[in-house]
């Protein structure tokens with residue numbers, strides 16, 4: 725087969741993920757944002773998410789205490805802000821995000837990042853501790869998206885407009901979304917993709 729054995733540290737970059745800014749409430753009530761790429765959905769009904777967090781992070785300490793957090797999807801446009809929140813604990817990073825509180829979450833006051841295109845709030849379900857990190861599991865409570873990243877009917881997300889910031893340990897590297905290649909779960913996933921659907925929305929006729 726021509727496969728080459730590589731150390732696991734050279735291959736964990738094969739799982740590409742979306743970069744997010746996770747918002748939490750500090751003890752004094754101020755917002756804190758940390759950058760998290762070890763993140764995935766783990767349950768559909770209800771929608772639940774899992775994030776791998778290093779035990780030293782303020783984000784994890786805040787979640788243990790406040791039992792809530794927000795997940796804000798990083799975009800290519802916000803690469804600098806999201807990257808900065810991932811390299812420092814200095815509170816200066818929190819000013820890079822336009823904090824707002826969703827009305828329906830007002831009892832819980834979960835800070836969300838208004839300058840990121842998609843903002844979701846979660847209540848804490850569980851934390852599983854491992855040697856260096858913890859797996860934080862949350863249940864979706866509210867979800868908001870900028871109108872500008874929706875389809876013309878304003879009912880569905882257009883991920884090309886979100887332009888998500890993607891991460892790989894290979895490099896490590898940031899990437900953007902590539903072309904639309906097919907419809908998952910379809911019997912013929914590649915069928916009927918018009919050439920114009922492969923291009924960015926701005927490039928469509």
Ligand SMILES: Cc1cc2nc3c(=O)[nH]c(=O)nc-3n(C[C@H](O)[C@H](O)[C@H](O)COP(=O)(O)O)c2cc1C
Nearest residue numbers: 758759760761762776777778781782783810812813
């Ligand atoms: C692109 C990127 C992705 C990151 N992903 C994670 C992650 O999934 N889990 C984690 O524990 N730390 C991750 N980090 C590191 C934290 O964001 C960083 O240590 C941050 O300073 C933690 O802030 P806090 O102490 O305010 O929570 C990532 C950093 C970057 C730059």
